[in-house]
Amino acid sequence: MASPEAVRATRESAHARPPFGMNDMTDDVWAEQKPTALLVLADGTVIEGVGLGATGSAVGEVCFNTAITGYQEILTDPSYAGQIITFTFPHIGNIGVNDEDIETVNMASSSGVRGCVLKAPITSPSNWRASRDLDAWLKARGIVGISGIDTRALTALIRDKGMPNAVIAHSPDGVFDLPALKAEAAAWPGLEGMDLVPMVTSAQSFVWDETTWELGKGYGRQTDPKLHVVALDFGVKRNILRLLADAGCKVTVLPATATADEVLALAPDGVFLSNGPGDPAATGVYAVPTIQGVIASGVPTFGICLGHQMLALALGAKTMKMHQGHHGANHPVKDFTTDKVEITSMNHGFAVDRDTLPAGVVETHVSLFDGSNCGIAVEGKPIFSVQYHPEASPGPRDSHYLFTRFMNLIREKKGEPVLPERA
Secondary structure, three states: OHHHHHHHHHHHHHOOOOOHHOOOOOOOHHHOOOOOOOEEEEOOOOOEEEEEEOOOEEEEEEEEEOOOOOOOHHHHOOOOOOOEEEEEOOOOOOEEEOOOOOOEOOOOOOOOOOOEOOOOOOOOOOOOOEEEEEEHHHHHHHHHHEOOOOOHHHHHHHHHOOOOOEEEEEEEOOOOOOHHHHHHHHHOOOOOOOOHHOOOOOOOOOOOEEEEEEOOOOEEOOOOOOOOEEEEEEOHHHHHHHHHHHHOEEEEEEEEEOHHHHHOOOOOOOEEEEEOOHHHHHHHHHHHHHHHHHHHHHHOOOEHHHHHHHHHHHHHOOOEEEEEEEEEEEEEEOOOOOEEEEEEEEEEEEEOOOOHOOOOOOOOEEEEOOEEEEEEEEOOOOEEEOOHHHHHOOOOOOHHHHHHHHHHHHHHHHHOOOOOOOO
């Protein structure tokens, strides 16, 4: 990994910007400011900046996200548990936050995000939907932040060296126990082998009926469901559940530890395997037997993200840690079943190893960025999954057809007419 001198960010960086949003503040004045936040990498690199959000410190894996919108959804996505998010887009926080764009279902959790890294300071919110500014919201959710960082340099480091473990610390008086922070960063074992699902899954089952948001109406309710889907919650996002409700489903959400008998006792028309954080092999210790039981039952099954990875494990494939992961809203994916390309949202640091896919399991989607696997299906069975997030709408609706595909598998199983995948 690069030396501290090579990557020492913000104040020595030619790209550094003045803190606190003061356009008249000169670089000389900025250079005199005492850092109130640090990002301490596991190799001892210390990156100085201006603190925001909660005070204190947190340890995690540093990744970068290339999306230019949706920072509130990103910061509340349970799939980011255990990670410190570097936003490559410089202006984060300028539209504030609201109570409608939260993605985590488990309100007892802040979603598990360990911290956020920004280039520019947070400005006052300017959006008609805003109910709070981002800094106050981060404080309330216990998320530590740092601004004034040369995020280009940090992103380049991650691309070259992989996602480092680090401690992010915020102290308004600028006093830090640097040796202790370095030791903590170096000692953290990393996400490989770590099961983070227990910190984000729901504690008990519940029924979901909220549908997607409409201008002037807000969120609706599914009052006449025709199908019943059981969703295994490994850290599910709200908009996934909304799209299932939109598709005409009553959705029963079960905790990640639910057994196959508990799932099948609800007589579902289909089973959904949700997104989530951490190492799929670690979560799979208890989740894979459940998924295998569902597969054996013949119930149509659809997985997203971690659900995709654990479905692959249940079918006999393997997963692997990625170098820099995929985090952003601009990832092109090709669907081999249609020969179409869609722009997708992704958030994962592990991937299915296509070379380990067993006979009868076919690759259906592939990343056009790096060629990694992005989807599988079981030949002759109503079972499929994708690595990306079709509910996140970056295309904006390139991938919504997958929910129709899932419903059609259920309809075929029930002997009912299917619908066109795309309008």
